[in-house]
Amino acid sequence: MTTTPHGLFDHRMAVYGADDAFVAAAVPFLREGLGAAGAARPVAVAAPDKLGLLRDVLDGDAKDVVLIPHTEWYTGSAANAVARGASYLAAQAGPGGRVHLLMEPVWNGRAGRSARETTEWIRYEALANLLFAPMATTALCAYDTRVAGAAVVAAARRAHPGTGVYQDPVRLAAELDSVPLPVPPADAEVFASPTAAAVVGRARARGLPPADAELFAEAVRAAAAALGPVSRVLMWGEAPGCVCELRTARRVGDPLAGFVPPACAALAPDQGLWFTRQVCAYVDVRDDASGATVRLQYG
Known part of the structure; x- marks a missing residue:
């Protein structure tokens, strides 16, 4: 549990396999936050049953801790979690981002339901070291081995300073992006330009409702505008998992592309890959010698 070498952000990790071990890690952390000068009220984002444990043990101090069920915080992709964290710090943290955040993902939901979801979560954990480096925020990421699993915990250790196996976030993100994407299906549609009409029409034909098809088209167009001239467009899949490549x-080059929150809080297509990542469940980027392949999956 040491301070990250990338800035002020103090990014910690707690691994436990029983409720009493969770309490033993969480309560001192939250009380540390209660005593931190200039900091906002500490926050615990965790499973409802664990929030109940914290209320009981904190007793009179519980009123000074913000308790949030993790199903209300982790409601979508890893990029959505970045947005929620950045928004909370901007609105609620003390000067310079001073606040203690206890964070427990929903491991039986999006974050842990597949190897791909786990990869996206580890990417978020790694890039958080860079995204929040200027902030004097202290985060404790809680990993319950009863639901997270050994592989998830082992990967997460590489994203947290002080674990003995910590890896530079840029290198870790590059490793995640070195895994080849699955080959598109043989029946993928090929077209020349990701115009709104082209994407909406194909998305509607693949089962997306009108509003979702238009939103997906905006996400595709935002990515295309950020990437520069697009030489080829592929589309496949059935709703809600429509894919556009x-x-x-x-x-692209930058592992933080689309993860850095814009100055304006309102979500808009002119925010490029940030907008795309907020809308789509997955955005996969693969650079190569002759350019980049960017694959967007709506749901």
Whole structure:
């Protein structure tokens, strides 16, 4: 549990396999936050049963801790979690982002239901070291081995300083992005330009409702505008998992592309890959010698 070498952000990890071990890690952390000068009220985002345990043990101090069920915080993709965290810090943290955050993902929901979801979560954990580096925020990420699993915990250790196996976030993100994407299906549609009409029409034909098809088209267009000229567009899949793949001659390069919150809080298509990542369940980027392939999956 040491301070990250990337800035002020103090990114910790607690691993436990029983409720009493959770309490033993969480309560001192929250009380540390209660005593931190200039900090906002500490926050615990966890499973409802664990919040009940914290209320009982904290007793009179519980009124000074913000308790949030994790199903209300982790409601979508890893990029959505970035947005929620950034928004909370901007609105609720003390000067410079001073607040203690206890964070327990919904491991039996999106974050832990598949290897791909786990990969996206570990990417978020790694990039958080860079995204929140300027903030004097202290975060304790809680990993319950009864639901997270050994593979998830082992991967997460690589994203947390002080674990002995911590890896630079850029290197870790590059490793995650080195895994080849699955080959598109043989019946994928090929077209030249990701215009709104082209994407909406194909998305509607694949089962997306009108509003979702239009939102997906906005996400595709936002990505295309950020990437530069698109030489090829592929589309496949059935609703809600419609997929659109863009091929561009320009490499993306930046592992933080689409993860850095914009200055304006309102979500808009002109925010490029940030908008795309907020709308889509998955955004996979693969750079190569001749450009980049960016694959967007709506749901």
